[in-house]
Amino acid sequence: MSGASATGRRPRLNVGYGSWDLIWSFVHRVLVVNLGLAAANLPLLVALYVAHQPWRYPVFFGLLSLGIGPSLAAVFGYLRRADDDERAPVAELLRAYRRLFGRALLLWTPCVLLIAMATTDVFVLRDSAWGLALVPLLVVAVLVTGGSGVVAMACLAYDAPHTRRHPLLVAPYALIRRWPLGLMNLGLLAVTLVIVNQAPLLGLAVVPGCVLSVVWRNSCAMIESAGPAAVRADEAPRHGDRPGTPP
Template sequence: MSTPVAGRRARLNLDHGSWEVVWSHVHRVLVVNLGITVTNAPLLLALGMVHRAWQHPLFFGLLGLGLGPSLAAVFHYLQRTTEDDRVPAADLFRGYQRLFTTALLGWAPWVLLVTVAATDVAVLRRTAFGPALVPLLVVAALVATNSGVVTMTALADSARVSPRTLLTTSYASVRRWWLGLLNLTLLGITVVLVNQAPLLGLAVLPGCTLFVVWRNSRAMLTAVAPAADLAAGHCHRNSAGVPA
């Protein structure tokens, strides 16, 4: 076995194709970080100015409405990069504009559930019913948050929202709960780190985290696709039992 020559520096030898893959990932992360920062500037400023944000669920619930369209735009952009790794950054903002209304309609019910659950926790935690109800409310808020993220992943593919979409994504969140728990853990860690070091955190973390969250959410949707197709088949049958 040959030994390295004394005084010679170790070099990282990568071919041109490998460097293209590396830089495409770096470009994708930077674009996502920029998109999240720009589209959620009011929320980020409020989080930086208000301590103990969880004590103001109504205020931050309203600001949190803007997270849905930005997540849908990011997931749409990530989907596009799997087809063409040279998708321009402007495509994310075009997706944000195109998906804004639909994503807001799909995101709002989950934000409402989280806001109601957080408000109930703040009110009931010091009452006699607190020990029994608070854990249930926390679980409901976590399921609603994860369902909202999965809904935005679904909208990135179909650009449509319906009650059936919300039911499918909530079912996916419960059926693959361990992936949902991983997503929530990664998002929570990212929020904490960004809060501690805003500039460095926003420059590095959101793109990496949301890529993993997007892949996990797609896996959750894929797992329930047969069940969703079966439900759709039943809905499209007439009274004689023949497909419409």
């Protein structure tokens, strides 16, 4: 028998203060992210709860989905701030939402429009003679557009020189350059949507914050890999410039 059994004492889980602090910091971060996402997308969540067949109202839900982009950018901005302060307050999320809302909406809108157009084409062409050739291309276009939109929101929060100038150009390049991470992001987000759809309260309380922390790390790695190429392209001589001529 062990010493604990011999003395009649139950074994205890001995976790150091630093480990507990790390655990509670992560829990705090997840709860803040989940709360922010739910509050920013409350109209969309209510509409999804009320409508049993949301795909029958594409325009209505397309308009509501425009709010997803700014909320993602705000979450990524908060997670970037949390890298320096593990227990960053909720006010940091609100500041990021207010600061990034306009640019995020401007970048997210064309992504939503392209996804809507490609999805409509898939629905129309699926049984036609051209469907066999065009539907796979359209599906790839939907995946690339959705993945690029997520990376573009991360670009706004990352706020590096090359992402600040051309986020919609950096995002697809970063996605294709590190496509395994892009597929992982899309897979995690798809699983999150399924879980939230099946168990809304439990899913919203736990899953999004954990998943978006991983998506944020993956997006940072993708953006960093695209940095040198973007900087070289931006520093390339412009048309009409002569070598050795100062800008």
